[in-house]
Amino acid sequence: MADILELPQAGTHPIAVQRGEHAHRIVLSSPPANALSVAMMDALMAALAEAAADRDCRVVVIAASGKLFSAGHDLKEITAHRGDPDRGRAFFETTMRRCAELMQAIVRHPRPVIAEIAGLATAAGCQLVASCDLAIASEEAAFCTPGVNIGLFCSTPMVALSRNLSNKHAMEMLLTGETIDARTARDFGLVNRVVPPEYLGTVVGKYVRTIASKSAATVKIGKEAFYRQAEMGLADAYDYAASVMVENMLARDAEEGIGAFLGKRKPEWTHE
Template sequence: MTETHPTAAGEALVLREDRDGIAYLTLNRPNQFNALSEELLDALQTSLDAIAEDRGVRVVVLAGTGRAFCAGHDLKQMRGRSERAYFQQLFRRCGEIMTRIMRLPQPVIARVHGIATAAGCQLVASCDLAIAEEGARFAVSGINVGLFCGTPSIPLSRNVGRKQAMEMLLTGGFISAAQAANRGLINRAVPAEQLDEEVLKLARTICGKSSASVALGKAMYYKQLEMGVEQAYQFASEAMADNMMLEDVAEGIDAFTGKRPPHWRDR
């Protein structure tokens, strides 16, 4: 297990443990419901940067300690400041980390329990995949303290329908894990006792694929989302042609026709 950015008490803000090609990143501010302090954001950035360069990691699982996944920004820390420049930097920093998750070559799975609110819900929406326990709840609740969740609205509105997103943003109300699954915010909700098993099953399935093709495909997927249909088809055609040039494709086809498991190369 790797610890990053220890607190004054010596406790790590982000825990990392690697097992069988899966990097488990765990937010570790349980007494604060894993609120995203400046220090925790820095620790998460450091961890993601390290994983991006780690060829041994095929999938990332993002989780939280204690009773919650993540309660969003640290409001007490924010309340201690009053400079506009500080808040500009804070929200931009958070947005950069959410974008880093999207640009990471490895798929990121959110393992959600308890609550995921405001920037915590933003974190779930920014992950490539998400599985939650049935008792988990989600909200973009900044409006309840007078702060419209502008930056969380970006990934939220790219996951769920516009009117559903606006209702969450304007009311600050919670939705259940079942509702989150129905709206596309998460992939599925499972009983709490099955959460780790379901996350591991999904992670292992992805680990069994070509990491080079997964990385290429993930980058292509997010880029084409911002394009018009015709441009997206042109871009995807070029990406698939690049994909076809990978040694893993030749190996995959030969394995399929030869009725044997493929032997992928490292990313």
């Protein structure tokens, strides 16, 4: 994925997009903090929309340049608006709503989204990791939700954490604000794999190739169904999942895949 294009955006928080075979790699490129300013979130939303519109894109990777994955919201930007006539209320609402839209765009994205974490992910940066479908971390990565330390409980990161971690583990991070290492994050369920830093890109690349080799239509159906059923009661979830299975069975790729399995041959996906 060597072709790097900077997306046009306002402000001084550029991202870069590397387009490779069946993948878009979105890189937060505003070190040292890679803060999720409004401009940064707008750029991420644009990059995600572009990946969704690209029929050749099968997987999205979100990574970062520098030592920090992301320090979360831009506190300097937030503080600058405390002098507004409304003490910043309108800007704070815009920031939080845009962040919520970004996290939901990742969950609702038609392609699997993988977080590639080489450094520290804090607050909304940790929320970004938790919102991705998969997360691969370097042994040097670390995670925290430190809002409680500065009088600002990490309530929006809590939404993503509580849907990935056990309640006890999520509350431990939220109440203490302490930093956990990558292996603890794996034990908590925040990341899938922890690898030596020199192998991070290689391992993420393997996940990309593995997922990209599947039927894109099937993966899209499965990702959407996973998150929708998770919000339902047991009986409703089974009713919904059964209906999804029926529609999936009628898809061309399911017919091809089952036929290939029975015929002991490699399937030829149409991605339909």
